[in-house]
Amino acid sequence: MSITEEDDFLDRLKALWEYQAAEAELEQMERSLKNTETRKKLIRQQQLFQNNQQHLKQLEQESVIANNKMMEISAQADALKKQMEQKDAEISESAEYDLEDLFLEDVREIIKECEGIKSAIEMNKRKLVDIMHKxxxxxxxxKETLVKMSHAKKAFDQLKAAHSLELEAGKGDLEKVRANVAKAAKSVDKELMEKYKEIKQHRPNPVAYFKNKRCQGCNMELPSGVLQDMKAGDKIVLCENCGRILYAAED
Ligand SMILES: [Zn+2]
Structure with missing residues (x-):
């Protein structure tokens, strides 16, 4: 391999290295635009709204159950009322009898039954009051939850508008950096770019400096054969530990 070809390969690696730097700048910029205080608040507000929404759903379900229970108790109350009316009728009927025709035990029985119905009615009333309170x-x-939700929605909308402005403001810079990335990509050899993208799927910064016998990507010391392969300068040399493309600018 001639000197010019070695230089050529080094140049190609250098172009890839520069592409990586441009891409890293873009990613950093995109991250910081996504991570503003406004956006964090926006996410919190959204969470708050969803929590209240969940709470509301639960309250509505409980309310349906309580309403059903109330209807059930009302039906029981009606039944008890009918029973009481029936007993009243029996008592009125017996009032027409002569006193000596009435058996004391029967009278006691009627009184007992009436008292039973009365206490059932009392119990029913208490249950009804309880449920109405609930x-x-x-x-x-x-009502309170709906107010909270409306506040959260309002705050969310305001934050969203503020965040849109932030994104809009960053747009110019972002486009500049994107153009840099596109420009840098044009200088990169196709084969190197493919390898780069393949590694990038599982490793950040696929190109790593090789310095002091170490891959600077994973900091692992590599065998001396690696240096010789790199000096030959005719093929892609990967770190045997992390799989990154090794690049040595100074050596
Ligand atoms: Zn490595």
Missing amino acids: LEKSETDI
């Missing part, structure tokens, strides 16, 4: 509380809770 429903009232849940209604207040639903």
Whole structure:
């Protein structure tokens, strides 16, 4: 291999190295645009909204259950009322009898039954009051949650608008750096670019400096054969540990 060809290969590696630097700058810029305080707040606000939405759904479900329960208790109350009316009718009927025709035990039985129905009605009323309290509380809770959601939505919209402005402001710089990347890509050899992209799928910065016998990508010391391969300067030399393309500018 002649000197010119070696130089040529080194130049090709250098072009790839420069392409990597341009791409890293672009990625850094994209990351920082995505990571502004505004965007972080935006994500928090979205989370808040979703949490409230979840809470609202739960409250609504509970409210449906409470309403069903209330209807059930109302039906029981109606049934008890009918029973009571029936007992009243029985008592009115027996009032027409002569006193000596009534058996004391029957009277006691009727009184006992009436008392049973009465206490069932009382119990029913308490349950009803309980459930109505629950429903009232849940209604207040639903209203409060809706207000919170509306606030969160408002804050979200404002932050979103602010973030759009940030992105818009960064657009010019971003386009400049993107153009740099495209320009750098034109100088890169096709075979090297393919290898670069393949490595990039599982490793950041696919090209690494080879310095002091070490791959600077993973910091592993490499056998002396690697240096000889690199000096030959006619093929891609990969780090046997991390698989990065080795590049030695100074040697
Ligand atoms: Zn390595």
